[in-house]
Amino acid sequence: MGKRSRQRGTAGAAAAPERKRTLRERADAASRVAERRLEQRPKAIWDPFPLTELAIFAGLVLTVVGIFAGGSTGKGLIVAGVVLACIGGLETALREHLGGYRSHAGLLAGALALGSLMLVTSVFNAGPALRAGVAIGVFALLFPVLRSAFIRKSGGSGVL
Numbered sequence: 001m002g003k004r005s006r007q008r009g010t011a012g013a014a015a016a017p018e019r020k021r022t023l024r025e026r027a028d029a030a031s032r033v034a035e036r037r038l039e040q041r042p043k044a045i046w047d048p049f050p051l052t053e054l055a056i057f058a059g060l061v062l063t064v065v066g067i068f069a070g071g072s073t074g075k076g077l078i079v080a081g082v083v084l085a086c087i088g089g090l091e092t093a094l095r096e097h098l099g100g101y102r103s104h105a106g107l108l109a110g111a112l113a114l115g116s117l118m119l120v121t122s123v124f125n126a127g128p129a130l131r132a133g134v135a136i137g138v139f140a141l142l143f144p145v146l147r148s149a150f151i152r153k154s155g156g157s158g159v160l
Helices: 023-039 052-069 070-096 104-125 128-154
Strands: none
Touching: 052 070, 070 104, 070 128, 104 128
């Protein structure tokens, strides 16, 4: 053991360096930080009412009923259920992203790219290469914009 490791602090000396924390102490500190972050989660404008959770649940129920119903009615129920559940999930992702709570830049850029793909497919008679190019272009343009907006809003926290 070296001389420095045996030295004791004196009354007039600067504060002693902090001792290394144990694994348990680090886990407790991380748990406290996680609890504070959960308290900071942005709330919806309809907060006491669980509208998003009910939309996702209704979407799952419609999807399961559609699977068992079969036929054209079942297909319609499956589509309606998936769309309803996706709207609930996208609302949560958008609220958390714009609130600076958690970055969902890839998910939001992908959803907008999918929307542009659907629009180009339904409006224009374009080939598959052009449609894919539009979707990839929309994603490539929007991802950095959404990511930098999150970094500005969060103050750099949660950034890799």
